Amino acid sequence: MPELKVKGVTIVETFAEAFPMVGTRVIITAPTAEWAKISARTMTGFATSVIACGAEGGIERTLPKSETPDGRPGVSVLLFTMDANMLQTQLRNRVGQCVLTSPGSACYAGLEGEKKLKLGASLRFFGDGWQMSKVIGGRRYWRIPVMGGEFVCEDKTGMTTKAVGGGNLLVVGKSHSAVLAACTRAVKAMADVPDVITPFPGGIVRSGSKVGSKYAGQIASTNHAYAPGLKWHADSELPPNAEAVLEIVIDGLTADAIHEAMHEGLHAIAKGGSREGITHITAGNYGGNLGPHHFHLKEIVG
Amino acid sequence: MSALCFELKGRPEQRLDLSSLVPARLDGLNRKQIEALSIATTREALSVGDAFKVTGKDVQNLHFIDTDDRCDKIGAKLTGGEIVVEGDAGMLLGAQMKRGKIAVQGSAGVSVGATMTGGEISVRRDVGDQAGGVAFGETFGMKGGFISIGGVAGALVGERLRRGLIVVGGKAGEYAGGRMVAGTIVLRGGAGRYAGYGNRRGSLIFTDKPRHLLPTYVDSGVMEFDYLRLLETWLRGQGMRIRLGGRARRLMGDMAVLGKGEMLILD
Numbered sequence: 001m002p003e004l005k006v007k008g009v010t011i012v013e014t015f016a017e018a019f020p021m022v023g024t025r026v027i028i029t030a031p032t033a034e035w036a037k038i039s040a041r042t043m044t045g046f047a048t049s050v051i052a053c054g055a056e057g058g059i060e061r062t063l064p065k066s067e068t069p070d071g072r073p074g075v076s077v078l079l080f081t082m083d084a085n086m087l088q089t090q091l092r093n094r095v096g097q098c099v100l101t102s103p104g105s106a107c108y109a110g111l112e113g114e115k116k117l118k119l120g121a122s123l124r125f126f127g128d129g130w131q132m133s134k135v136i137g138g139r140r141y142w143r144i145p146v147m148g149g150e151f152v153c154e155d156k157t158g159m160t161t162k163a164v165g166g167g168n169l170l171v172v173g174k175s176h177s178a179v180l181a182a183c184t185r186a187v188k189a190m191a192d193v194p195d196v197i198t199p200f201p202g203g204i205v206r207s208g209s210k211v212g213s214k215y216a217g218q219i220a221s222t223n224h225a226y227a228p229g230l231k232w233h234a235d236s237e238l239p240p241n242a243e244a245v246l247e248i249v250i251d252g253l254t255a256d257a258i259h260e261a262m263h264e265g266l267h268a269i270a271k272g273g274s275r276e277g278i279t280h281i282t283a284g285n286y287g288g289n290l291g292p293h294h295f296h297l298k299e300i301v302g
Numbered sequence: 303m304s305a306l307c308f309e310l311k312g313r314p315e316q317r318l319d320l321s322s323l324v325p326a327r328l329d330g331l332n333r334k335q336i337e338a339l340s341i342a343t344t345r346e347a348l349s350v351g352d353a354f355k356v357t358g359k360d361v362q363n364l365h366f367i368d369t370d371d372r373c374d375k376i377g378a379k380l381t382g383g384e385i386v387v388e389g390d391a392g393m394l395l396g397a398q399m400k401r402g403k404i405a406v407q408g409s410a411g412v413s414v415g416a417t418m419t420g421g422e423i424s425v426r427r428d429v430g431d432q433a434g435g436v437a438f439g440e441t442f443g444m445k446g447g448f449i450s451i452g453g454v455a456g457a458l459v460g461e462r463l464r465r466g467l468i469v470v471g472g473k474a475g476e477y478a479g480g481r482m483v484a485g486t487i488v489l490r491g492g493a494g495r496y497a498g499y500g501n502r503r504g505s506l507i508f509t510d511k512p513r514h515l516l517p518t519y520v521d522s523g524v525m526e527f528d529y530l531r532l533l534e535t536w537l538r539g540q541g542m543r544i545r546l547g548g549r550a551r552r553l554m555g556d557m558a559v560l561g562k563g564e565m566l567i568l569d
Contacts, residue, residue, distance in 0.1 A: 029528075068535075069532055069535060069536070070528050070531040070532040070535055071531050071534065071535040072528070072531060104526075104528075106528045106532075130562075132503065132505075132562070133484070134486065134505070134529060135446065135465050135466065135485075136467065136532065136533060136536050137448075137536050137539075137540075138420070138446075141529070141532065143529050149525050149526045149527070149528075150525075150526075150527060150528060152528040152529055
């Protein structure tokens with residue numbers, strides 16, 4: 001079978017293996033777009049991987065005044081975990097510590113969802129009895145008096161159990177700068193896809209991991225098969241001219257959203273062609289036995 | 303399918319109880335059966351066919367045409383569908399309704415939306431006393447939903463209001479929000495004396511400085527309220543352009559009772 005190439009970049013015939021997650025969306029508004037972003041970035045800053053952050057999260061998109069419940073600038077944030085209890089805990093802690101505390105912020109539900117998570121329903125207790133409940137159009141909101149005025153927070157937000165985490169693309173290139181530029185372009189392209197986030201710093205992971213380690217108690221360790229400094233090893237998956245590999249991890253509310261994001265990302269990476277120094281686009285998997293969602297690159301290309 | 307229309311033949315000699323003319327009761331009935339329904343409130347027997355000319359078929363879309371202030375309980379206990387009143391309505395319009403929409407093009411009598419729990423009532427002109435108030439045998443007033451009044455409201459608008467939103471376009475009478483427990487009343491044309499009397503946790507929003515203020519309300523000064531922005535945005539989604547802005551003076555009260563209610567007077 002001929003090798004699949006896009007603009008000279010080899011698309012390795014493999015698949016990204018992804019896992020079921022639970023996810024939610026909240027909308028954060030603020031007096032300015034910048035303050036809405038600050039609030040959202042604080043909430044999702046330490047949310048790159050469930051391995052040690054408890055949750056994976058990120059900004060899905062910025063929202064103009066016309067799309068927010070209170071007519072102020074806003075952002076929508078997605079948050080994912082492996083189970084509903086953890087999502088509830090993470091949501092309460094992150095909104096409580098990062099959004100409630102952020103000047104001028106308000107927080108609203110961003111998802112209807114088949115099940116509900118408490119939002120203001122937990123945070124209202126910060127009001128120490130001075131909180132007020134308001135029902136507008138069948139939705140309950142809490143007004144919590146704070147030093148900056150009032151924190152308005154919707155009572156509940158929706159949760160989906162159909163979320164998917166761990167969609168990914170691995171980008172192999174002849175220089176670190178070429179791979180970084182291509183990945184940056186891809187993250188930007190994926191930002192336009194609804195229902196997905198790329199939770200790592202700037203959307204990019206430089207330290208992809210494998211499950212387990214030679215050290216007892218270390219649950220994840222470096223993906224040595226893709227470390228260019230270990231190309232000599234028999235496990236290496238890299239061609240001799242590879243100098244750097246970066247990964248983009250994608251979490252989404254649905255598998256279809258991840259498929260679309262991977263499609264956009266793959267073509268953005270390959271946009272400059274092999275002339276820019278990108279040699280391969282591949283994906284990470286565990287042999288297909290662990291995760292039920294398989295995103296085959298040959299289908300993603302199409 | 304055309305709306306099911308009830309056209310009043312002339313001014314009735316007695317008050318009419320139209321609570322049976324709601325989609326849930328009319329569903330599955332043919333025109334003859336509908337015309338045979340009793341609507342009398344005195345010993346004089348009266349059926350729908352005696353008072354109304356009935357046309358159309360769609361029971362989810364009811365029109366009352368040329369009705370007057372003797373047509374009581376239109377849409378009472380409504381559980382869905384839409385009702386348009388091309389005329390006036392009597393008392394207890396939409397009382398205890400749960401869902402659905404009622405739009406009145408004229409005025410309505412006392413106790414509009416009394417103890418309603420959901421749905422929407424809009425009255426283009428004036429309403430009588432106790433709009434959103436307490437239905438017979440109940441302990442609370444309106445418990446949810448939305449009432450919009452284009453004109454003047456009588457006394458005790460939102461009496462014992464428990465939840466939900468009332469917007470009054472014109473002036474409200476005395477005791478607006480009297481003994482309200484929670485919920486919100488937006489007063490665009492001011493109110494008579496004793497507004498917010500006995501208010502526990504409810505919100506009275508005045509778009510202009512009220513002429514009379516109870517002495518049992520305590521000034522908290524002016525500040526920003528995202529809640530007002532949220533409400534303004536929601537109202538705009540309902541087709542109501544009311545400028546609430548974000549700044550208001552907050553008075554807490556009624557301190558004669560719980561004291562966790564408020565008056566927000568737009569700045």
